[in-house]
Amino acid sequence: MDNQRLKFVILIIAVAVITFGWITVGVGSEEVPYVSIMEIVANNYEFEQNRLRLGGLVEEGSITYSTDRLNVDFVIAQEEHRLAVHYQGLTPDMFNDGAEVIIEGRLQDEVFIADNLMTKCASRYEADIIKPESNPQGEI
């Protein structure tokens, strides 16, 4: 291998190593684990990472807006587990009792302080509305 070619090979390897290093560092510092309420309770509301991600259903009747409607408290449910959530900001269109939501944020005094609230089936292209099992007459 001649000198010039060697230089290019070294350069390409260097770029590859830097890229991998950069990506690994980036992922490491921005990891947001997907947790369940059960894990949160089991971990005593303490996690290594600062931010957590959690999915579940909005407990029926648990939504309470502040008087200026800019803050909302609700309870997120995963099967029999429950967790209180606080969110500041306008709620998405499909945020409602029973809606499937994904929240991101941190834990503080056993309350999930969410800074990101997404409703799951809201923005799907497909609304899954034809549900024969819940609709025995086959009505739409």
Place this chain on the structure above:
Amino acid sequence: MITLGAYSLQLGFLFALVSLGFGGWTLARDDGRFQVAAQRALVISSGFVLLATAVLVQQLLISNLDLEYVVRYSSVETPTMYKFAGLWAGMEGSLLFWSAILAIYIVLINFLNRQRNQTLMPLVNIVLGIILLFFLLVNIFFENPFTLLPPGTILQGSGMGLNPLLQHPVMLIHPPILYLGYVGFAIPFAFAVAALIRRRLDATWIRSTRRWTLIPWLFLGVGIILGGMWAYVELGWGGYWSWDPVENASLLPWLTGTAYLHSVIIQEKKNMLRLWNVILIMITFILTIFGTYITRSGIISSVHAFAATDLGIWFFGFVVFTIVACVGLILLRWDEFASPNRLESFTSRESGFLFNNMVFLALTLAVLWGTMFPVLSEAVRGAKITVGSPYFNRITTPMGLILLALMGIGPLLAWRKTSNATIKRNFIWPGVGAVVVLVTGLAMGVSSIYVVVTLALASFVLVGIVLELARGIAARRRIAGEGMLTALLNMVDKNRSRYGGYTVHLGILIMFIGFTGKAFTVEQDMTLREGEKTQLKDYVFTLQHHYIEKRPNHIAKVIDLTVAKDEHIIATLSPEKRFYTDSDQPNTEVAIFSHGLIDLYAILGDFDQETGVAVLKIMINPLVQLIWLGGIIMVLGTIIAILPSRADRKLQEKLT
């Protein structure tokens, strides 16, 4: 009519199969007897696919509620133009739409190559035939749009209507354009495979697919930008890009496609990088299928995803099949890749392109890694871990800036080796331009270092492009004695790829400047009563009225918000909260007013009819419009590069 659609689809499948049979015979026996038959069968198959698509569109237009697909994605009340959009609103229709676009490409490519590329075309048709067959297979056996509603179903109302989010003019053109891009990469891919099989790896296949690469690249780019535009004007969170898996899926092939557009230049000029180019176009094509897989399988949760289905395994299988076939083929033809030429110097145009390619690939990898991270981490560590926008922004911003720098440096380098004198001459003014902006930015106290660096690099690129144009024009004026404009037009016409490329670069740098606007965005959530005011930056917003309007398929809550600057009312913003009666869904309609380059953006949360208190969010988004402007310039540049030059046209006339 429904039967006609269903049969057309099946006949399309059958003819694709027949074509592959004939094609396979031609290839295996090296016997040209059935070559024409194979081609005709594929074109006929394409015709049937288009017929089936036409039938589905017609059914949507007449709102035939016997068809489950029509009931699910349209309704009698859906405005006519959005009935068209029903075609790509659901899984079944969108797959058919995909096949239809491939069919259009197949017909076009066969028509345009009726006299040309005779050695490659039979193989190109086999590759395209396999892709078409796969999509038709899925369409017929798993997601058939011509399925009737189960007998005995009682309809309440007149169809579920199109998802309100899709009822936006941009959404009428965004999916078709994106699809034209996605599907179009199948053409250069098919040519690459054909060239590989036929051992024709010189630059011929690359020249004959130059336009067929630029066209999908253009469509994909425009599709992505339109998607951002739709998110901005429709989704109501004030941004245009959220690093959602589906957005990333469309960005990935665009990145590798862009790398490919640059690296093929080296093969054309120096006959190098043969293997690399083949690999790049293969990766690009595989990423388009992979993108479809991500969107359809529900493997990664995304706001865009179609409902989760079992289709994932089929798409995954097809991706694996393609990868295995590509790798196998490359290994079989390994001896074909050696090139007599090699890189001579770091300071050469070639190595500029090489760096460009490395960074594009690194960027692709970073985006792919972040997108797939939830799946990978679950497989390896057993815990599903996501990385959101912070990861992507942090990783991709520096890479984007390196690319911006390369965009300025590359064109200033000479082929083979750049002499020190040339470097001095070419770099001095762009360098001055960058330093001036850098110093001014720092002196003005712009807080974000990324913003200052972006603007400085943009200035470097801009000065470089302007100088290049000025020198070219000056030379033509001196030698040919042409006027300013004539010189410019002739110069561009003489080398359309190059100057089209510069125009695209100009568009990209304007978009980069647009991206920096994010650093200056201001937003506030608030509650306002009628007559109440609020101030954000230099703008005073007053809530004038709130009212409810009943429209054909929805009810809208509206507020009128006047905006004043320096005591003068400059606009009225009327954001809405709609409730769609056909699909039973609420939807936020934002209001945007562009004051110069500053967008005033209002989102209505809700209002209480009795108390008259409205909850809303106001944002001030500077420079976002530059992104759309940059996009338009990018389109113009690509069109310059695609259109044939005067010399080409004359040659064409002589030939015919």
